[in-house]
Amino acid sequence: MQLKVEHVSLNFGGVKALSDVSLEVAQGELVSVIGPNGAGKTSLLNCISGFYHPSAGRITFEGHDLTHASPHQVTKFGIARAFQNIELFTGMSVLENLLMARHTFGHYNLLDNILIYGRAMRVGVENRRFCEEIIDFMELEPYRKALVGDLPYGVRKRVEVARALALSPKLLLLDEPMAGMTLEEKEDMVRFILDIRAERGTTIILIEHDLGVVMDISDRVYVLDFGQVIASGLPEEVSQNPRVQEAYVGVDHAV
Amino acid sequence: MMPSGYELKKYTLPQVLQMRAKAMPKQVAIREKDLGIWNEITFADYYRHVTRFAAGLLALGFEKGERLAVIADNIPEWLYAELATQALGGISVGVYQSSLPPEIAYVLSYTGAAFVVAEDQEQVDKLLEIRSEIPSVRKVIYEDPRGMRAYRDDPWIIGFDEVERLGEEYLQKHPQAVEERIAQGHPEDVCHLSLTSGTTGRPKAAMLRHRNLLHMGVALQEIDPLKPTDDYLSFLPFAWIGEQMMSVGMALAGGFAVNMPESVETAMSDLKEIGPHVMFSPPRVWEGTQSQIWVRISETYAFNRWVYQQMLKIGYRAADYRMRGKPMPLGLRLAYWFADQIMFKPLRDQLGFLRLRRAYTGGAALGPDVFRFYHAIGVNLKQIYGQTEIIGIAFVHRDGDVRADTVGVPIPGGEVKISERGEILCRSDAVVAGYWQNPEATAETFADGWLHTGDAGYLTPEGHLVVIDRVSDVMHTSTQQMFSPQFIENKLKFSPYIKEAVVFGDQKPFLTAFINVDPQTVGKWAEDNRIAYTTYIDLSQKPQVAELIRKEVQAVNEGLPEHLRIQRFVLLYKLLDADDDELTRTGKVRRKFIMQRYQPIVEALYSGTDKVQVDTEFKYQDGTVQKVSVEVRVLEAYGKPELVGV
Numbered sequence: 001m002q003l004k005v006e007h008v009s010l011n012f013g014g015v016k017a018l019s020d021v022s023l024e025v026a027q028g029e030l031v032s033v034i035g036p037n038g039a040g041k042t043s044l045l046n047c048i049s050g051f052y053h054p055s056a057g058r059i060t061f062e063g064h065d066l067t068h069a070s071p072h073q074v075t076k077f078g079i080a081r082a083f084q085n086i087e088l089f090t091g092m093s094v095l096e097n098l099l100m101a102r103h104t105f106g107h108y109n110l111l112d113n114i115l116i117y118g119r120a121m122r123v124g125v126e127n128r129r130f131c132e133e134i135i136d137f138m139e140l141e142p143y144r145k146a147l148v149g150d151l152p153y154g155v156r157k158r159v160e161v162a163r164a165l166a167l168s169p170k171l172l173l174l175d176e177p178m179a180g181m182t183l184e185e186k187e188d189m190v191r192f193i194l195d196i197r198a199e200r201g202t203t204i205i206l207i208e209h210d211l212g213v214v215m216d217i218s219d220r221v222y223v224l225d226f227g228q229v230i231a232s233g234l235p236e237e238v239s240q241n242p243r244v245q246e247a248y249v250g251v252d253h254a255v
Numbered sequence: 256m257m258p259s260g261y262e263l264k265k266y267t268l269p270q271v272l273q274m275r276a277k278a279m280p281k282q283v284a285i286r287e288k289d290l291g292i293w294n295e296i297t298f299a300d301y302y303r304h305v306t307r308f309a310a311g312l313l314a315l316g317f318e319k320g321e322r323l324a325v326i327a328d329n330i331p332e333w334l335y336a337e338l339a340t341q342a343l344g345g346i347s348v349g350v351y352q353s354s355l356p357p358e359i360a361y362v363l364s365y366t367g368a369a370f371v372v373a374e375d376q377e378q379v380d381k382l383l384e385i386r387s388e389i390p391s392v393r394k395v396i397y398e399d400p401r402g403m404r405a406y407r408d409d410p411w412i413i414g415f416d417e418v419e420r421l422g423e424e425y426l427q428k429h430p431q432a433v434e435e436r437i438a439q440g441h442p443e444d445v446c447h448l449s450l451t452s453g454t455t456g457r458p459k460a461a462m463l464r465h466r467n468l469l470h471m472g473v474a475l476q477e478i479d480p481l482k483p484t485d486d487y488l489s490f491l492p493f494a495w496i497g498e499q500m501m502s503v504g505m506a507l508a509g510g511f512a513v514n515m516p517e518s519v520e521t522a523m524s525d526l527k528e529i530g531p532h533v534m535f536s537p538p539r540v541w542e543g544t545q546s547q548i549w550v551r552i553s554e555t556y557a558f559n560r561w562v563y564q565q566m567l568k569i570g571y572r573a574a575d576y577r578m579r580g581k582p583m584p585l586g587l588r589l590a591y592w593f594a595d596q597i598m599f600k601p602l603r604d605q606l607g608f609l610r611l612r613r614a615y616t617g618g619a620a621l622g623p624d625v626f627r628f629y630h631a632i633g634v635n636l637k638q639i640y641g642q643t644e645i646i647g648i649a650f651v652h653r654d655g656d657v658r659a660d661t662v663g664v665p666i667p668g669g670e671v672k673i674s675e676r677g678e679i680l681c682r683s684d685a686v687v688a689g690y691w692q693n694p695e696a697t698a699e700t701f702a703d704g705w706l707h708t709g710d711a712g713y714l715t716p717e718g719h720l721v722v723i724d725r726v727s728d729v730m731h732t733s734t735q736q737m738f739s740p741q742f743i744e745n746k747l748k749f750s751p752y753i754k755e756a757v758v759f760g761d762q763k764p765f766l767t768a769f770i771n772v773d774p775q776t777v778g779k780w781a782e783d784n785r786i787a788y789t790t791y792i793d794l795s796q797k798p799q800v801a802e803l804i805r806k807e808v809q810a811v812n813e814g815l816p817e818h819l820r821i822q823r824f825v826l827l828y829k830l831l832d833a834d835d836d837e838l839t840r841t842g843k844v845r846r847k848f849i850m851q852r853y854q855p856i857v858e859a860l861y862s863g864t865d866k867v868q869v870d871t872e873f874k875y876q877d878g879t880v881q882k883v884s885v886e887v888r889v890l891e892a893y894g895k896p897e898l899v900g901v
Contacts, residue, residue: 128291133290135291136289137401141520142520144291191402199402199404
């Protein structure tokens with residue numbers, strides 16, 4: 001297993017955001033996490049990416065312990081994340097946003113950097129090439145030099161994913177990449193997600209509300225409700241599960 | 256030594272490429288933007304790719320005379336595949352990238368294509384969907400490997416790189432294989448099939464010969480010379496004859512380097528980077544660019560707007576001289592030089608038009624105002640007329656003789672005559688060999704050695720051609736005068752105040768029209784002139800509006816022969832709408848339906864009354880119906896002015 005989340009709990013004062021959540025993801029898998037609003041999906045991603053530290057339990061990624069790691073350490077292990085609420089630098093261009101993400105790659109000294117010479121030059125060219133390949137991959141050519149703040153919402157979502165890809169992640173965390181998109185934009189995004197996995201072999205954890213999409217593309221699905229995993233397994237198994245149906249459509253309690 | 260001019264017509268396209276690769280190996284032939292960088296492909300590279308791909312096709316069993324279809328955006332591989340096919344004595348076929356699977360199935364089985372080059376997974380998926388309908392296709396060759404991993408085990412599908420690799424191996428065993436076949440080629444061979452737009456029935460494929468494309472490349476350069484170092488941006492589909500003519504015919508005839516944008520969406524910004532010397536685009540591109548300029552100017556500061564207006568006034572005055580080829584008076588020349596330095600040059604630079612020597616528009620009519628505008632800002636825009644069957648261009652304006660109402664004079668080596676039915680007939684070395692597997696249509700269209708264009712038109716005393724309409728859409732008045740309602744409607748619609756027009760007169764003594772005033776512009780005009788109105792009905796029946804439109808009608812009439820002038824018209828009380836079946840979904844007028852629906856008004860136009868009472872119903876979107884009785888005034892184009900007053 002590439003990623004192991006073992007018996008993780010997360011408390012905010014008296015509120016239990018997550019309680020005893022366990023989850024395993026193998027290399028190259030596409031796993032979705034679904035659940036009603038406030039079920040703890042984003043909290044779980046925050047734990048994995050180092051924004052929150054679990055009150056109990058353990059998270060490991062390729063043998064590294066992430067339980068108490070900070071976000072920048074998590075990044076170095078090869079985990080990248082695209083945020084639900086788009087956390088880009090709106091005053092910078094698409095290309096600059098991607099290049100910014102590459103700054104962790106390549107080490108050179110201050111003098112090289114000032115003179116843009118030697119290693120700094122070489123690394124700069126490599127990084128630019130890498131970002132251009134991602135721009136090509138995510139079909140962002142028309143917006144390369146456009147300021148992110150000027151772009152329509154659907155395109156910004158794509159840039160958000162592109163920036164996560166710029167970190168050349170082994171594991172990609174996608175937090176509702178299709179929220180608020182038109183049907184056509186959703187179809188494009190699904191195609192991108194499938195291609196990311198097929199072409200780059202990236203493991204993907206997807207949080208998504210559109211059950212149609214989730215059931216279509218996921219290898220396995222975890223269902224969270226009130227901070228607990230209430231079901232997990234193949235998409236068809238999960239959709240048959242009575243507890244899942246209850247959490248989603250509610251149950252008639254009337255007598 | 257490289258032959259030049261009409262000498263080139265003795266060779267095939269691959270032979271010309273071969274000669275260029277030897278005579279100017281380092282000359283840039285193609286540029287493609289990829290990963291944000293313009294990559295240069297020299298004639299030597301171009302030829303090497305063509306030979307390799309051709310050898311690869313041989314390895315896959317390609318036979319002389321077979322067809323290879325291409326479904327791709329503008330990428331160098333399109334040209335490699337086309338030239339490689341032609342090098343082997345095969346025939347390339349262009350398919351529009353946006354075609355739906357059933358359309359592709361039709362084209363592939365009609366042309367019996369043995370190979371298909373498909374750009375990416377999207378296109379390959381379309382082919383997989385129709386696989387059972389296209390048994391003639393032996394191999395599908397994809398260019399972009401992205402997402403193709405899952406298709407690897409299918410022997411039907413192979414990568415472009417893989418074909419070139421097979422070609423390299425084949426060339427090691429048979430080094431002369433491709434060159435021998437290139438040498439066997441003959442300029443009279445059919446080399447490419449170009450689909451003609453199927454306004455009637457299914458599309459037919461015109462059979463282009465090497466000689467046709469090279470003739471066009473040379474003949475057009477005789478009047479509008481180009482240099483091999485010039486640049487051209489290729490962003491319209493290669494399946495379209497215009498791109499074949501430019502990127503294959505003109506480019507190989509020594510015209511320019513072909514530049515291919517990064518993606519369809521980036522074409523306009525790539526245009527700015529390339530700064531082409533020549534362009535050929537349909538009217539929508541020119542209209543779109545003009546309206547972009549308008550929008551930007553209207554958003555800027557008042558001072559900038561004022562400067563723009565003043566400079567444009569000078570520009571328009573200069574344009575009138577330029578379009579006629581008359582020398583400008585000294586004062587105007589100085590003023591224009593100044594305006595050019597401070598405004599037009601920077602403006603052209605912003606658009607990527609700075610190095611543009613000539614620009615062509617064709618395919619549909621472009622408004623006279625748009626023409627004047629481009630000449631005012633220093634873009635030498637010229638109308639062309641032609642069709643697929645004559646490699647795109649048969650007529651073009653000469654520099655200094657640009658008239659917005661004509662399509663120009665024949666290009667060198669071309670002849671024209673007007674048949675008794677008023678049809679335009681053309682003859683030149685560019686006329687294609689006929690239609691693929693369609694002897695009836697070929698016999699009809701290419702009868703007596705003339706290309707029957709199917710368009711009605713006439714020649715002006717200066718020898719310019721005026722195209723009226725499709726022969727089948729032309730009508731006759733009761734005095735047997737030929738006219739085209741659409742031709743006159745378009746002229747009326749060039750007025751900013753007229754949104755829609757319907758011209759009547761079939762078997763009638765004179766012409767009349769329904770006119771829809773444009774609610775935006777006329778509404779604005781009414782506000783500016785302090786004319787109060789409530790609804791569209793009210794606005795359309797104002798006497799002042801009638802007077803405004805009457806002047807517009809008179810202006811249009813002036814440009815028309817006596818018998819084609821609008822005598823009487825009404826301003827219709829409602830906008831014609833596709834939801835009411837009055838227009839087609841593509842915005843064309845449904846003449847017969849409108850005649851029936853507004854029968855009383857049409858009668859009034861020809862009866863001599865000046866008013867007609869109409870009862871009408873308005874259907875709202877929620878389904879409610881409102882009955883309204885409107886008094887519609889019939890207006891005379893000439894005669895006493897309307898009483899203006901309240």
